Amino acid sequence: MRTLSLVLAVLSLLLLLPALLPLVGWLNWLVLPLALLAAGLGVLAGEERASREKGGVGGYSPPVCKPGIHGPPTSAGG
Numbered sequence: 001m002r003t004l005s006l007v008l009a010v011l012s013l014l015l016l017l018p019a020l021l022p023l024v025g026w027l028n029w030l031v032l033p034l035a036l037l038a039a040g041l042g043v044l045a046g047e048e049r050a051s052r053e054k055g056g057v058g059g060y061s062p063p064v065c066k067p068g069i070h071g072p073p074t075s076a077g078g
Contacts, residue, residue, distance in 0.1 A: 008038035
């Protein structure tokens with residue numbers, strides 16, 4: 001589904017460029033729904049992937065801080 005979303009997004013971008021020219025503005029009526037469909041599929045694909053992975057809400061997993069990952073603590077006074 002991510003691939004389909006990407007293909008639709010690229011297609012809508014390619015159709016958008018000529019739609020910026022005068023007398024071809026009617027093409028925007030095709031580009032806008034196509035871009036919204038691509039964005040919707042992208043969101044659904046992201047939620048699908050997030051539900052398969054462990055962790056957070058809505059695909060967000062907070063970073064894990066491990067003690068000592070940057071070396072031993074040093075004193076500020078020196």
